[in-house]
Amino acid sequence: xxxxxxxxxxxxxxxxxxxxxxxxxxxxxxxxxxxxxxxxxxxxxxxxxxxxxxxxxxxxxxxxxxxxxxxxxxxxxxxxxxxxxxxxxxxxxxxxxxxxxxxxxxxxxxxxxxxxxxxxxxxxxxxxxxxxxxxxxxxxxxxxxxxxxxxxxxxxxxxxxxxxxxxxxxxxxxxxxxxxxxxxxxxxxxxxxxxxxxxxxxxxxxxxxxxxxxxxxxxxxxxxxxxxxxxxxxxxxxxxxxxxxxx
Numbered sequence: 001x002x003x004x005x006x007x008x009x010x011x012x013x014x015x016x017x018x019x020x021x022x023x024x025x026x027x028x029x030x031x032x033x034x035x036x037x038x039x040x041x042x043x044x045x046x047x048x049x050x051x052x053x054x055x056x057x058x059x060x061x062x063x064x065x066x067x068x069x070x071x072x073x074x075x076x077x078x079x080x081x082x083x084x085x086x087x088x089x090x091x092x093x094x095x096x097x098x099x100x101x102x103x104x105x106x107x108x109x110x111x112x113x114x115x116x117x118x119x120x121x122x123x124x125x126x127x128x129x130x131x132x133x134x135x136x137x138x139x140x141x142x143x144x145x146x147x148x149x150x151x152x153x154x155x156x157x158x159x160x161x162x163x164x165x166x167x168x169x170x171x172x173x174x175x176x177x178x179x180x181x182x183x184x185x186x187x188x189x190x191x192x193x194x195x196x197x198x199x200x201x202x203x204x205x206x207x208x209x210x211x212x213x214x215x216x217x218x219x220x221x222x223x224x225x226x227x228x229x230x231x232x233x234x235x236x237x238x239x240x241x242x243x244x245x246x247x
Contacts, residue, residue, distance in 0.1 A: 012053040032058035077148035091230035094134035107147035114140030161231035176216035196222030219243035
């Protein structure tokens with residue numbers, strides 16, 4: 001006498017289908033010692049019922065005027081618990097492989113990043129991996145759904161590619177040390193700034209501006225490149241190193 005599905009959340013509420021013979025006139029379905037709700041005698045070979053709350057593995061029996069059937073196993077699954085995810089940020093284009101650690105993850109069937117869902121790969125009961133779907137810039141809640149229910153509480157942040165629109169001042173001595181301001185968009189998560197390929201020290205002022213101290217460089221125009229966790233943008237020949245006087 002098979003039962004489908006054979007597992008569900010410990011809180012109950014799973015609609016199961018029980019298949020067998022001589023099921024006409026079913027009067028009760030029990031999950032262990034607890035009675036199922038919404039029992040429906042579909043046919044002489046099929047009964048549906050909604051599982052009550054429970055824990056662990058229990059025997060499911062069907063009772064008819066002819067007696068009580070042999071038990072078939074049903075497994076109650078606890079709700080998942082998430083402890084961490086890594087990395088916690090990624091590009092709005094999606095595609096980042098995210099690892100989620102916790103407990104009760106063996107039956108994970110979906111992971112939602114805000115309103116967008118993806119199918120995970122189960123590594124073990126304590127770990128799953130999932131490819132982040134595309135999303136809009138900002139933070140979203142991450143929800144894992146398993147046979148035991150759903151759990152959220154972790155946050156993933158989508159980062160847009162940066163854009164550079166201006167630099168001021170646009171020139172300074174080749175010895176470096178000039179304070180400049182880069183302006184643009186999506187600059188909050190800036191991870192690096194280079195002048196002609198040479199890294200510069202910087203500080204994020206806001207999502208639209210970054211303060212930078214120019215490194216030393218050879219006289220002439222150089223590209224200015226800003227990188228964040230999603231990508232990079234370039235001001236072509238955006239800064240000019242000026243040669244010092246020679247007498």
